[in-house]
Amino acid sequence: MRSRARTIRLGAIAAALGLALAGLAAAAPASAATYTCASFSGLTVTADTVSRSPVSLNAGDVIRATVSPARDGDVIILSAAAGTSINFVEAPATTGLSWKAPVTGSYGLGWSLEASGTRPSSLTWSFTCTPASGSTATVSDSDRDGVANSSDACASTTLPDSTKKPVAGRYAAKSTGRFLDGTGAYSGYTVVDTGGCSALQIAKALNLGRTDLQSGITLTTLKNWAATH
């Protein structure tokens, strides 16, 4: 049973990856007509999968996807390609998937459904997009961590944090900017909350020990830092 579930998961990821790669190919030339946040407002598509590229987004734009029918156990997978990196985000189909663009830039986006049981014969996808507030002005973000230079407490942030020894209860920033622990549990904090600092930068700034450097920082450290930055 476990191996079957894994096979299905890999299949869904491969499908999403295919979408993302197709998106990357379609992204050139950069001068081609692009999709924007507004392209997704009220968009409804009846298809097995949906891919759009290039999608020009501002940091903080949130695209929300829901699918119908959405059954318990079904999972929506989003592949978000930017440059040479591809991130996968998933959420239960019953709740829908909201994804926030971490930085201003061009993305290749692909949504697919991993069905827990028999795949529905037809899927209808619905989208909305909420633009980041005040996103009309171009914001300068040199390290592309989603925090503008003017309010970035840490320059040259590298995302994701690389943790040599991920463990439960110690948090590091993912490429989405969210701080997750070694088991993937979300702390409730993002790099926006830490003033644009990664776990590694916080650990170094506080002169923390090897465990913090290798496994990420504790929730208490994260919380205290977020409260003061």
Ligand SMILES: [Ca+2]
């Ligand atoms: Ca930063």
